[in-house]
Amino acid sequence: VPIAVTALNAQTLNMFRVTNTEDLSNLAPNLNIQNQGRGTIPQINIRGVSSGVSAAEVDPKIATYLDGVYIGRTIGSIFDMADIERVEVLRGPQGTLFGRNATGG
Incomplete structure (x- = not known):
């Protein structure tokens, strides 16, 4: 299955001084992670698809x-990235690989 993926290893993360999950927006195309000012609840967007509301009754996209x-x-997913081996960002629908909640990636 062809997949648009950005794979970042520990060396790349260190070279670009990635210290938390918000910094990944600078390295992965079409990925936007923003803290909405409510602690550690980010708004994640991939190719225009948003993680949406973080309410308990709503499944994220x-x-x-x-x-x-x-x-x-996504509550609590703005965290410091220390000792991370790799990060993979898969863009586009990934339902066949990761289930129904992976509409955006």
């Missing part, structure tokens, strides 16, 4: 994984 584990809400 952007799937977020940490160490292979699905994070159901």
